[in-house]
Amino acid sequence: MSTLPGLLPGLLTDHDSRDAVATDRSGHRPVTLPDGVVRARDVQDVVETLRWASAHRTPVVTRGGGSGLAAGASASAGEVVLDLSGMDRILDLRPQDQVAVVEPGVITSHLDAAAAEHGLFYAPDPASAAISTIGGNIATNAGGLRCAKYGVTREAVLGLDLVLADGRRVSTGRQTVKGVAGYDLTGLVVGSEGTLAVVVGATLRLRPKPLETATLAAHFDDVVAAASAAAAITAARLQPAVLELVDAVTLEAVDAARGSALRSLGAAALVVQCDGRGARADIDAVAEVVASFATSWRATSDPVEAEELLAARRAGLPALEATGDVFIEDVAVPRSRLAAAVSGIQAISARTGVRIATIAHAGDGNLHPIVVVERGGTVTEGPAWEAACAVFDLALELGGTLTGEHGVGLLKRTWLARELGEDSLGLQRGIKAVFDPLGILNPGKGI
Numbered sequence: 001m002s003t004l005p006g007l008l009p010g011l012l013t014d015h016d017s018r019d020a021v022a023t024d025r026s027g028h029r030p031v032t033l034p035d036g037v038v039r040a041r042d043v044q045d046v047v048e049t050l051r052w053a054s055a056h057r058t059p060v061v062t063r064g065g066g067s068g069l070a071a072g073a074s075a076s077a078g079e080v081v082l083d084l085s086g087m088d089r090i091l092d093l094r095p096q097d098q099v100a101v102v103e104p105g106v107i108t109s110h111l112d113a114a115a116a117e118h119g120l121f122y123a124p125d126p127a128s129a130a131i132s133t134i135g136g137n138i139a140t141n142a143g144g145l146r147c148a149k150y151g152v153t154r155e156a157v158l159g160l161d162l163v164l165a166d167g168r169r170v171s172t173g174r175q176t177v178k179g180v181a182g183y184d185l186t187g188l189v190v191g192s193e194g195t196l197a198v199v200v201g202a203t204l205r206l207r208p209k210p211l212e213t214a215t216l217a218a219h220f221d222d223v224v225a226a227a228s229a230a231a232a233i234t235a236a237r238l239q240p241a242v243l244e245l246v247d248a249v250t251l252e253a254v255d256a257a258r259g260s261a262l263r264s265l266g267a268a269a270l271v272v273q274c275d276g277r278g279a280r281a282d283i284d285a286v287a288e289v290v291a292s293f294a295t296s297w298r299a300t301s302d303p304v305e306a307e308e309l310l311a312a313r314r315a316g317l318p319a320l321e322a323t324g325d326v327f328i329e330d331v332a333v334p335r336s337r338l339a340a341a342v343s344g345i346q347a348i349s350a351r352t353g354v355r356i357a358t359i360a361h362a363g364d365g366n367l368h369p370i371v372v373v374e375r376g377g378t379v380t381e382g383p384a385w386e387a388a389c390a391v392f393d394l395a396l397e398l399g400g401t402l403t404g405e406h407g408v409g410l411l412k413r414t415w416l417a418r419e420l421g422e423d424s425l426g427l428q429r430g431i432k433a434v435f436d437p438l439g440i441l442n443p444g445k446g447i
């Protein structure tokens with residue numbers, strides 16, 4: 001039952017509408033539902049919602065595709081959800097400037113497809129590109145498979161249109177590729193998880209689509225050998241666009257889901273893609289590095305065969321989700337420590353008895369240890385959560401970070417001071433207070 005003060009036009013308070021937006025894909029289940037949801041159709045809806053929320057001191061949880069993995073978009077009683085998935089227009093695409101102007105609810109893969117019609121691409125490609133929104137990607141500074149070469153979402157955002165907590169509209173950044181006027185408020189809002197402002201528009205950088213790609217899949221006796229090969233590729237000054245690692249637990253799940261026999265080829269695999277005019281020569285150089293670690297490998301320049309190799313990697317998470325409930329971790333370590341990280345994760349799994357699969361954006365040193373529990377089990381407390389916490393510890397010990405791309409959200413907040421230190425955290429709280437003095441934007445998340 002809603003306890004909301006005053007009247008906000010367009011606020012939906014029925015049970016099903018609230019239930020549909022209560023959480024994300026993290027496995028976190030709030031014990032109560034939010035009080036209501038506004039499905040914004042345009043910027044004015046956002047402005048009015050925030051004016052109302054400021055007047056009534058009601059917390060607002062902004063939501064895109066709800067595909068987040070840190071409970072950043074989870075909402076409970078006393079809060080209102082602002083759903084931007086309906087603001088999904090690509091407003092302008094200027095091939096000559098290699099720039100797109102979009103609303104926040106545009107699905108990531110839709111922008112990439114629109115850019116492809118002009119021989120361009122939108123580089124950040126989270127594995128969730130078919131279900132996540134550009135606004136959510138900006139708010140989490142999402143990464144993806146191609147980020148090994150092209151960088152994360154922050155590198156693709158030139159300017160933002162924002163609605164501040166009190167309903168004022170502000171534009172940050174620029175329409176140009178370069179520009180250094182003033183503090184970088186755009187960069188600050190990217191990755192701020194809905195805690196500083198609501199993103200209602202973005203000017204994004206597109207890139208020329210590489211004319212050639214070459215792809216390699218390699219198989220290994222164990223995951224430490226695969227991680228060592230990935231680190232050796234980086235150490236050899238090679239820069240693949242995609243460098244992904246998949247372990248035995250994941251390969252078994254993929255085989256079960258797709259009827260393949262990848263596990264029989266080894267206990268871990270790397271999928272590597274080089275692009276650009278030198279793609280073939282680059283993949284040959286990658287093969288030379290990989291050869292001393294791998295039991296077998298094959299390379300192809302055929303786009304259809306390459307897609308098949310990448311599809312096996314992309315199938316990893318859905319295949320694991322088919323075997324139980326999952327908690328998808330997201331730590332990153334210096335790339336030279338990748339092998340230490342994967343062997344540490346194996347040791348944590350053996351010690352705790354918790355099943356942990358590992359998929360990694362190995363080119364970035366970004367690991368996704370995936371805790372798998374029986375269907376209906378709990379992943380955010382008990383043994384599964386203890387195993388996840390041991391992984392956080394491991395990442396910090398190795399000089400890494402708690403989150404490479406999914407964000408702090410609700411779930412990692414208690415760990416943040418360990419990584420940042422109190423002084424840095426204090427500065428961040430000061431910034432939050434400047435943007436959101438009443439503390440109504442996604443309180444309790446991020447910092």
Ligand SMILES: Cc1cc2nc3c(=O)[nH]c(=O)nc-3n(C[C@H](O)[C@H](O)[C@H](O)COP(=O)(O)OP(=O)(O)OC[C@H]3O[C@@H](n4cnc5c(N)ncnc54)[C@H](O)[C@@H]3O)c2cc1C
Pocket residue numbers: 024025061062063064065066067068069071072073084104125126127128131132133134135136137138139140141142143144145193194195197198199200317405406442445
């Ligand atoms: C199968 C799967 C694979 C994934 N793979 C990747 C991956 O490869 N890389 C990666 O980085 N992530 C990945 N993710 C996580 C997730 O898709 C990303 O975090 C994504 O950026 C979230 O986008 P969303 O639109 O779903 O945002 P939501 O989940 O709706 O929200 C995420 C956060 O952003 C805030 N937010 C959303 N929209 C706005 C806005 N317009 N203004 C201000 N704040 C906003 C929310 O308040 C919340 O804090 C994956 C998730 C799944 C389920």
